[in-house]
Amino acid sequence: MAPTVVLITGCSSGMGLAEAVHLATVSKHDFKVYATVIDLGEKGDLEKAAGDSLDKKLFIHQLDVTKEDTIKSVVDEILREDGRIDVVGIRELNNARVTGNYTGFFFYNPPSSVDIAQHLMNVNLFGPARVIQAVLPTMKKQMSGRIINTTSGTGIEGTPFLEFYSASKFALEGFSESIAPVLRKGYNIRVSILEPGAVKTHLLTRCLDPAFKIEYICGTWEEKGQQLYKDYWEKDLKPRVFAYQQPEEIAQLLEEIILSDDPHLRYQSDPLLKATAAAKLKDPTSDSVFKLFKSLR
Numbered sequence: 570m571a572p573t574v575v576l577i578t579g580c581s582s583g584m585g586l587a588e589a590v591h592l593a594t595v596s597k598h599d600f601k602v603y604a605t606v607i608d609l610g611e612k613g614d615l616e617k618a619a620g621d622s623l624d625k626k627l628f629i630h631q632l633d634v635t636k637e638d639t640i641k642s643v644v645d646e647i648l649r650e651d652g653r654i655d656v657v658g659i660r661e662l663n664n665a666r667v668t669g670n671y672t673g674f675f676f677y678n679p680p681s682s683v684d685i686a687q688h689l690m691n692v693n694l695f696g697p698a699r700v701i702q703a704v705l706p707t708m709k710k711q712m713s714g715r716i717i718n719t720t721s722g723t724g725i726e727g728t729p730f731l732e733f734y735s736a737s738k739f740a741l742e743g744f745s746e747s748i749a750p751v752l753r754k755g756y757n758i759r760v761s762i763l764e765p766g767a768v769k770t771h772l773l774t775r776c777l778d779p780a781f782k783i784e785y786i787c788g789t790w791e792e793k794g795q796q797l798y799k800d801y802w803e804k805d806l807k808p809r810v811f812a813y814q815q816p817e818e819i820a821q822l823l824e825e826i827i828l829s830d831d832p833h834l835r836y837q838s839d840p841l842l843k844a845t846a847a848a849k850l851k852d853p854t855s856d857s858v859f860k861l862f863k864s865l866r
């Protein structure tokens with residue numbers, strides 16, 4: 570039987586790296602993984618982690634979700650090699666390299682904040698939309714496919730001090746929820762939203778470092794803002810951050826979603842988030858969405 574062909578974005582580090590490596594090297598299922606990175610100069614960790622699976626089950630390509638030509642080039646390559654695309658897993662964020670520090674950037678770091686917010690939307694919302702647009706013609710022709718968008722707990726609850734990051738994740742949630750019933754009914758393409766809590770990747774390691782000082786984040790803000798943030802960090806954020814999961818746990822969840830015969834629309838990665846989703850959403854799996862529209866049941 571032919572392997573399940575998977576395209577994953579944002580694999581230079583973190584969850585994307587763990588997911589690509591898990592599917593190619595740990596899973597008992599036969600996957601062929603196209604693991605993509607923005608910059609091939611950053612593929613070192615992925616290559617090392619892929620080990621013997623490199624160029625056998627895991628293939629590294631360059632893809633930037635803000636650049637359509639790079640998406641098209643990878644999709645064309647997959648179709649030339651395999652003639653099908655079974656799964657696309659999309660995960661990226663406007664990382665710290667780009668924004669300097671995205672926490673509280675809008676209200677507390679005013680200079681050029683709107684530009685930064687637009688960039689964040691371009692990566693986190695329009696990026697996945699571009700990738701989905703590129704794989705849809707193939708998945709529609711196949712009458713099958715899985716699309717898994719990574720959002721965040723910040724896409725379930727508006728997270729203080731992460732206003733546009735949170736907004737970008739809400740936007741991706743809305744986008745995913747809106748395409749899911751149509752693609753499911755019309756083309757047997759299943760869309761799922763993976764909502765991680767705190768996960769020990771580059772995003773968190775800075776905060777976990779014993780040398781980390783909260784002033785690194787809010788030290789330049791006005792006094793009241795600093796007070797609010799420090800209180801929020803101590804009482805709310807810090808306990809969540811230190812209850813982190815490992816990227817491999819998210820990779821395991823991704824595999825479960827892919828291999829499920831009837832995947833849910835939403836998956837929360839940890840019990841805290843499941844409780845948050847349950848408090849906010851009557852049905853945390855959100856499968857009720859599929860019953861909402863008579864024409865799309």
Ligand code: NAP
Binds near residue numbers: 583663765770771
């Ligand atoms: P990470 O290690 O920084 O991984 C993010 C990946 O996205 C990197 O490989 C990065 O590439 C890539 N990326 C950034 N801009 C991109 C673009 N324009 N095109 C293609 N790839 C791009 O962080 P992570 O924690 O694994 O994050 C993965 C996803 O999980 C993100 O969507 C994030 O919002 C979400 N998330 C993370 C946490 C957490 O606690 N870590 C919690 C909830 C949700 P470069 O490194 O080469 O720039």
